[in-house]
Amino acid sequence: MDKIEIIGAGPAGVSAAYYLAKSGYNVVLYEANERLAKKPCGLGIPSAKNLPIEIKKEFIGKVIKGVTLYVDEMKTVDENDFLEGYIIDKESFLESLVVESGAEIRKKSSYNPLKSMVRENGKPREIKKGMLAGGFTFYKGEKINALQTVVKSRDLEDLNKLIIFFDTEIIGYYWIFPGINGTEVGIGGYRDINNLKKLLERFIRKNYMLKASKVISPIVGAQIAVGGVSLDMHKNLTKIGEAAGFVFPLTGEGIRPSIISGIEAAKAIVNGKNPRERLEKADVTKAIKIQRRILRRVQTMERNKRREFLSLMPAQVHAEVALGRMNKQRIAMALARRPDLAIKLLKYIGD
Ligand SMILES: Cc1cc2nc3c(=O)[nH]c(=O)nc-3n(C[C@H](O)[C@H](O)[C@H](O)COP(=O)(O)OP(=O)(O)OC[C@H]3O[C@@H](n4cnc5c(N)ncnc54)[C@H](O)[C@@H]3O)c2cc1C
Numbered sequence: 001m002d003k004i005e006i007i008g009a010g011p012a013g014v015s016a017a018y019y020l021a022k023s024g025y026n027v028v029l030y031e032a033n034e035r036l037a038k039k040p041c042g043l044g045i046p047s048a049k050n051l052p053i054e055i056k057k058e059f060i061g062k063v064i065k066g067v068t069l070y071v072d073e074m075k076t077v078d079e080n081d082f083l084e085g086y087i088i089d090k091e092s093f094l095e096s097l098v099v100e101s102g103a104e105i106r107k108k109s110s111y112n113p114l115k116s117m118v119r120e121n122g123k124p125r126e127i128k129k130g131m132l133a134g135g136f137t138f139y140k141g142e143k144i145n146a147l148q149t150v151v152k153s154r155d156l157e158d159l160n161k162l163i164i165f166f167d168t169e170i171i172g173y174y175w176i177f178p179g180i181n182g183t184e185v186g187i188g189g190y191r192d193i194n195n196l197k198k199l200l201e202r203f204i205r206k207n208y209m210l211k212a213s214k215v216i217s218p219i220v221g222a223q224i225a226v227g228g229v230s231l232d233m234h235k236n237l238t239k240i241g242e243a244a245g246f247v248f249p250l251t252g253e254g255i256r257p258s259i260i261s262g263i264e265a266a267k268a269i270v271n272g273k274n275p276r277e278r279l280e281k282a283d284v285t286k287a288i289k290i291q292r293r294i295l296r297r298v299q300t301m302e303r304n305k306r307r308e309f310l311s312l313m314p315a316q317v318h319a320e321v322a323l324g325r326m327n328k329q330r331i332a333m334a335l336a337r338r339p340d341l342a343i344k345l346l347k348y349i350g351d
Pocket of ligand 1: 007008009010011012013030031032033036037038039040041042043044045109110111112113133134135136137146147148186220221222223224240241242243246247252253254255256258
């Protein structure tokens, strides 16, 4: 049986391990932490349709049916009952995939990128070939900071949608997501951690939906890769997941693209093909490229132009782009009704 070694047991590494182990490979996952999914994460998969791995009922914390988007204070999208998304119990979900697939996992086994070594039973051993799914620290492109906490609020107990507030000043966003133990509230953007922390605290104090809420968890954070897909190799390791930029740059959504990248890379290996070539051509790579292009345009605009651009988008276009689904039919239909906006938008987005 062929042996495949994978560094990092997040959504990308575990998905690749799952597919390869189920296909008969002898898979070993090396994970630095003792527990999986330790990194802060909002746990939202906004659109689970066509996800290449089933999320079993027991790992679904909340069902997401809609999305509300704001640009600064202005509501631009409010769509209900058009999504099948989830807030997941990420740790149990990942653990179950490892167990079900029969992949071997070595926890508290950190890979040293300078020496290409992992420690096994206290002894260093070189990793010569395999996949690197170690997350944002291995990503060389642009990253933003993101922070989150959990609040308790009676008013939000039945929340079944994602609420995202794009902020044209910080070129980032605040989010309010249904959570498993409360409501997840967070911020991501081009600011340092201290500044984001202050902004998040102010948001919780001032936002009308959160006024009656109580913060029940410390503010924690990490970075998010927003520079787009970059399929550079690390030594002889193929990067997948956030390490290779599989994150939607406009919203910071990384679980779904990381899972897809892990499965796509694994499929290439099983079929004797080059994983990087398959990843380069994947639909998710194209969708990330479009978001990255929009983000770059938005970054170079003056603030009022930025606001105009984001609020110009018809609701369906905004939702399709923000969710990274890029359903061409929905986008075309929405733009067909507003040819004046289509021309403006295309001018911004470019070719
Ligand atoms: C505050 C915040 C909120 C977020 N909310 C959402 C959300 O709601 N929905 C969403 O889709 N995305 C969200 N994201 C992004 C999402 O968490 C990541 O994009 C996604 O988890 C990436 O998956 P991955 O498997 O590539 O990497 P990770 O999930 O980062 O997994 C990498 C794994 O590799 C391990 N590792 C790292 N270095 C080493 C090493 N040297 N040796 C061995 N193991 C190592 C880590 O411990 C980790 O387990 C959020 C991110 C942040 C920061």
